[in-house]
Every structure is written in structure tokens, then in C-alpha cells.
Amino acid sequence: MPDAGEVLATATTETDRYRLLGHPTDLGAHIAALGPAPLPTGANRGWRDAFLALMEASGLGGRGGAGFPAAIKLAAAQGGGPGGTIVVNAMEGEPASDKDKLLLIRSPHLVLDGAQLLAAATRARRIIVCVPEGRHHVANAVRRALDERMAARCAPVPEVMVHPPDRFTAGEESALAGWVDSGRSLPSFRPDKGVALRIGRHAALVHNAETLAHVAMIARTGPAAFRNRGLAEDPGTSLVTVSGAVEHPGVVEIERGTPLIDIARRALPAGEPQALLIGGYGGAWVAPRHFATPYASLSLRAIGATAGVGIVVVLGSTACGLMESARIVTYLAGQSAGQCGPCVYGLPAIAGDLTRLARGEADAGLLGRLDRRLREVDGRGACRHPDGAVQLARSALQVFADDVAAHAAGAPCPYWNRASQFRFPVDAAAKVRP
Amino acid sequence: MIRILVDPVACDAYGYCAELLPEAITVDEWGYPIVDGKPLPPELVSAARRAARDCPRRAITLRERKSGH
Numbered sequence: 001m002p003d004a005g006e007v008l009a010t011a012t013t014e015t016d017r018y019r020l021l022g023h024p025t026d027l028g029a030h031i032a033a034l035g036p037a038p039l040p041t042g043a044n045r046g047w048r049d050a051f052l053a054l055m056e057a058s059g060l061g062g063r064g065g066a067g068f069p070a071a072i073k074l075a076a077a078q079g080g081g082p083g084g085t086i087v088v089n090a091m092e093g094e095p096a097s098d099k100d101k102l103l104l105i106r107s108p109h110l111v112l113d114g115a116q117l118l119a120a121a122t123r124a125r126r127i128i129v130c131v132p133e134g135r136h137h138v139a140n141a142v143r144r145a146l147d148e149r150m151a152a153r154c155a156p157v158p159e160v161m162v163h164p165p166d167r168f169t170a171g172e173e174s175a176l177a178g179w180v181d182s183g184r185s186l187p188s189f190r191p192d193k194g195v196a197l198r199i200g201r202h203a204a205l206v207h208n209a210e211t212l213a214h215v216a217m218i219a220r221t222g223p224a225a226f227r228n229r230g231l232a233e234d235p236g237t238s239l240v241t242v243s244g245a246v247e248h249p250g251v252v253e254i255e256r257g258t259p260l261i262d263i264a265r266r267a268l269p270a271g272e273p274q275a276l277l278i279g280g281y282g283g284a285w286v287a288p289r290h291f292a293t294p295y296a297s298l299s300l301r302a303i304g305a306t307a308g309v310g311i312v313v314v315l316g317s318t319a320c321g322l323m324e325s326a327r328i329v330t331y332l333a334g335q336s337a338g339q340c341g342p343c344v345y346g347l348p349a350i351a352g353d354l355t356r357l358a359r360g361e362a363d364a365g366l367l368g369r370l371d372r373r374l375r376e377v378d379g380r381g382a383c384r385h386p387d388g389a390v391q392l393a394r395s396a397l398q399v400f401a402d403d404v405a406a407h408a409a410g411a412p413c414p415y416w417n418r419a420s421q422f423r424f425p426v427d428a429a430a431k432v433r434p
Numbered sequence: 435m436i437r438i439l440v441d442p443v444a445c446d447a448y449g450y451c452a453e454l455l456p457e458a459i460t461v462d463e464w465g466y467p468i469v470d471g472k473p474l475p476p477e478l479v480s481a482a483r484r485a486a487r488d489c490p491r492r493a494i495t496l497r498e499r500k501s502g503h
Contacts, residue, residue: 186443188443189441189442189443189444191439191497339442339443340442340443340445341442341445341446341447341462341464341465341466342442342462342464342466343442345463345464345466346462346464349463373463376462376463376468377462380442380466380468381442382441382442382443
């Protein structure tokens, strides 16, 4: 735990408050504002141990979806020996997420400093930045940053950028490590997730871009400044992309524990939201009675949601939550890696059930069949892609229960053929129209 | 205690396992196995070993687990 006096000291001035956004973009300005990344000089066992202790003291959880403690991943990677790879995961496959794109465009050096620190802490020999093919504005920003660092000798461990395919599941950490290793962008079946990932014969440490930016900030500010934001059990700030029925969609930085509705309000909702989608397309709908729920792992779990990646989508009053859910599950079905039967066949079946329900075309057995399919598909993929679709569909049936009853009785949603309030990649959007 | 593990990537829904061990394995509507997740009763262990051995995709493994986990 941080020293209490230290916490108070950081809390006194607004300008000293821990934050990720708003730092300079260019390397010179970045170093002038924040100082160089506090890297060790030479091989230094004591520094590596101290760095692990720093990560433990911060309580930083991964910001890529699973929220896994960064210190535990670091300890596992340190145990894997030297010569490994740090993978910067900037795949951001969630269509409603922009936070990692924003970070790499605005503060690429923060993300890369975090990767250098973890490389030093694990004695890794290379850093690989993964930006999906075709995402040129991000790739250009990263390229510029890598060139600056090379010229200024700020990259003691070599940093390279690669471009995996732009698919929803390509950013899943085993799929990403697999692609770097062998060019196959497929999640692997790992019954024991505690075993460190490997690329070739060496350990691979895969981290979301935002998580790495936090690592770089915490290394400079110390753990107290980070813990001074957010909750004791879920500390720090998080980047959240707010979209949907709002006037100012975009990325906001919030303290963990901020009520969901306050996050939505930062983007100026157009009218009273009907529901909020939290955590992404594999996340969960949240009904108005839970709008005050703190954005934190435990609180969200208690209402059947997950923090997931930082995403809040506002559903306006003139939208059909079931139809939107059907579109989302159809999209997720199309993004399956295509390896596991329950995902390949189950997700299209669930999407079809939801679509028929929203259109008032349900047969008598639909709700029972859908319930069975949700139970049977859950947890039966190599990765958690199908589980996310199931969670989304289940939460839709609960949050829009009144609509479910009406539509199941044959009344289609008056809004079912309205344009979606959600973002889908262009090619997928063509497919998901009913 | 022994647990049955299905590798969903390897599995191609041949369905032999559910025929050889219907007490612990059923199939979903597309023919993919669903394991009930309960500890395997000792009298079913030899049938489970056969299901694992006879799977054309080698998708079934038996995992020894210490009780309490």
C-alpha cells in the first residue's frame, strides 16, 4: 500500500493529478514534459525486482478486456527467462472503441516507453507493435514515433511495427502471439491460462496499448499517484470510448468507479438513454435502474456486466435494443475465427433467433430454443469470443424483457428497421442489415 | 478425480465420444460434444479412456485433478 502522506501530497494540486490523456505527441516535448522513461542502466536484477514491486503496489489491471493484474503477467514473463518479446496490442478490434488509436496518435511515446520498461523488466530482446493492416492513420503515427526514437537513441530494445489482419478476434492475445510466431491469426486452446504465452522458444508478454501507457506513467509518478485516482480495489483512470445516441462521441478519461451514467453524460446524450451497452460488443446491456453503478470490475460483475474494453454505447429511445443486439451478434458471428463448432454454428443461430424476435416473427418455441442455445454455446470456444456474444444476448433478453414479451407475442418492434445507432465496419454493416 | 477436456479447435463433431460415453457427454444440435463438467465416476473411467483414444481428431483428453480444485 502507498504511504498515506504521499497520497495526500499528490492530491493537493490539480495539475499533478495522474492522467493518461493530454501529454505531448513529439518525442522532444514528451521528454521535456514527463522526463525520459526511467530505465535501468545495464543488466540490473535489483531494478527488475523493484519494478515488479512497483507494478504490484500500483494494482494496475490490464485495460484490454480481461482486467488481469499486470504484476502477475509480469512475474510470469520474468519466470520465462530472457530473450522474449513484448507485444504492444493495438489491434482494437472492437468497432466501438477508439481509445488505443487515440493513444497511439496522441501519445505514442507513452505506450512505447511502457513497452521498453517491461522489456527491461523481463530482459526481452524485442518489442513488436501490432497495428492492423489498413489502419493507416495509426500506422503513420507509430512509424513517425519509432523513427524519432531511433534517431534519439530512445529505444534500447529494438521496436518494430507489424500489421496483422484486421479481425475482431485477431487481437486476442494467443491469436496475436500466434500470428507473430507463425502467421496464423487464430486463438489457441489454452485450458490453463496461467501458463505464459510463447513466441518461438521464448516468453511473450502481450499488453494492450493503454495498459502500457499506464505502466510508463506509473514508473514516473510512483504507485501512489495512480492509486489516488479511482477505487482502492480498482485503482487508476481508464479510457472509455462513448458513442451511440450522443452529441459528442469520443474518448474520455475517467476514474475507475465513476457512475456509468456520468461517463455517458460526458458525451452529451441526446435525450434520456433507454439503456447503456458497457464493455463492447461482447459486453452487456445495462438498464436505467443500474445507471448509477460504478465503472469498476466488481460492481459491474454484480449486475451481470464486465468492464471489458472501455466502451459505453448509449441506446436512444427510438431504437430497438433487440434489433441492435441481433445486429451485434450477427456481426460477432461473422468475426468468428471459424475454429470451434459452437461458435461457428451457435452465433449465427442466436443472431437469427434475436432477429426473428425483434421482427415479431417468433415461433412458439423460439424463446425456449434461444435459452438453450445460450446455455450450450457459453464457454465452449477456445477463446471467449462466443461467451461475449452470449453475454450480450442474455443481457438483451433481461434489459429489454418488456419488448421480448411484446415481440414474442407477434408485435414487431416499431423501430426494428431504423438505421443502427451502432458502428460496424463497412463490409460487416452490409451483412448485418436484416 | 478425473475430468474430461474437449479441445474445441480440434473437434469436428464426429460424435464417437458421446456414443461411447453417453453418461458424461451429450451433443449439441450441431453434433459437438457437451461435457457435463462433473467429476467422472470411477466406473466410467475406462469408457472415458476409450472415448479419448477413439476420437478421430484426438480432441478429448483426460485430466487428473486433485480433489478440491
